[in-house]
Every structure is written in structure tokens, then in C-alpha cells.
Amino acid sequence: MSQVSISDAEWQVMNVIWDGQPLTAQEIVASLSAQTDWAPATIKTMLHRLVKKEVLTFEQQGNRYVYRSRAKRSACVKQASRAFLDRVFESEPGPLLAHFMQHTKLSAQDIAELRRILDEKER
Structure with a gap:
């Protein structure tokens, strides 16, 4: 597309x-x-x-x-x-992610998935 x-x-x-x-x-x-x-x-x-x-x-x-x-x-x-x-x-992803994490209700499952993704990105 x-x-x-x-x-x-x-x-x-x-x-x-x-x-x-x-x-x-x-x-x-x-x-x-x-x-x-x-x-x-x-x-x-x-x-x-x-x-x-x-x-x-x-x-x-x-x-x-x-x-x-x-x-x-x-x-x-x-x-x-x-x-x-x-x-x-x-074009800055950090502020976008921080904004959504601060202003959105996240479940324990959401938080675990975000941790997994961040751990993957760190490697």
C-alpha cells in the first residue's frame, strides 16, 4: 500500500x-x-x-x-x-510511550507484555 x-x-x-x-x-x-x-x-x-x-x-x-x-x-x-x-x-517514540503509560489504565497482563518487549529491545 x-x-x-x-x-x-x-x-x-x-x-x-x-x-x-x-x-x-x-x-x-x-x-x-x-x-x-x-x-x-x-x-x-x-x-x-x-x-x-x-x-x-x-x-x-x-x-x-x-x-x-x-x-x-x-x-x-x-x-x-x-x-x-x-x-x-x-518522531520520538519515548515521549509517546511515556504519555500512554502515564495516562492509560494498564492491566497486569499489559504491563508484563510491555516488560517483555522492553527486555527484548534491550538485548
């Missing part, structure tokens, strides 16, 4: 698709209509935008459109994370 910016609303659309693909336009509209107050035309516009951004692909099956992701969720998360780090924390 090239450098593509996905809006917050488009993330909602993509999460529905990643969780259930392949999905018809009607299935996507039904799922998002249950979660949001978006009109079907709004959802279809976002699908069109995501196809144009080359994040989604579709095929026509009769009178239905079936959508699949062209981009892996992990690749999109990595790109969005990098953009956030660059924009908000001037």
Missing part, C-alpha cells in the same frame, strides 16, 4: 471489512448502519473513496458488489502509527 491517509470514518468501514471480508455492499451498509447514523449513500461514498485510494477492491457479482481489502490491517496500523508519531511526538 502506498502512503495513503485513511480518515477516522474510513477506519470504521475498513474495520468492518477486515473483520468479515469478503462482504457485499449491503452487508457493509447493514453493519455500519447498526453502529452509526450514516445514510447508506454516505457509506457507499466511503467505499468508493477507499477503492480509489486502492485500500479496497471489489468485484461485481450479478447486481451485487463484493468488497475485499487490498491492504492488510497491520500495514495500515503501522502507517497510521508512524504518521501519528511523526505529527504529534516529532
Whole structure:
């Protein structure tokens, strides 16, 4: 996936698709209509935008459109994370991690996982 910016609303659309693909336009509209107050035309516009951004692909099956992701969720998360780090924390991961650790409730499991990752990074 090239450098593509996905809006917050488009993330909602993509999460529905990643969780259930392949999905018809009607299935996507039904799922998002249950979660949001978006009109079907709004959802279809976002699908069109995501196809144009080359994040989604579709095929026509009769009178239905079936959508699949062209981009892996992990690749999109990595790109969005990098953009956030660059924009908000001037590319410095230390302050970002400190901020989230200080301002987020962490479970014992979260803390253990962070320790494991930090120990790995130290080696």
C-alpha cells in the first residue's frame, strides 16, 4: 500500500471489512448502519473513496458488489502509527510511550507484555 491517509470514518468501514471480508455492499451498509447514523449513500461514498485510494477492491457479482481489502490491517496500523508519531511526538517514540503509560489504565497482563518487549529491545 502506498502512503495513503485513511480518515477516522474510513477506519470504521475498513474495520468492518477486515473483520468479515469478503462482504457485499449491503452487508457493509447493514453493519455500519447498526453502529452509526450514516445514510447508506454516505457509506457507499466511503467505499468508493477507499477503492480509489486502492485500500479496497471489489468485484461485481450479478447486481451485487463484493468488497475485499487490498491492504492488510497491520500495514495500515503501522502507517497510521508512524504518521501519528511523526505529527504529534516529532518522531520520538519515548515521549509517546511515556504519555500512554502515564495516562492509560494498564492491566497486569499489559504491563508484563510491555516488560517483555522492553527486555527484548534491550538485548
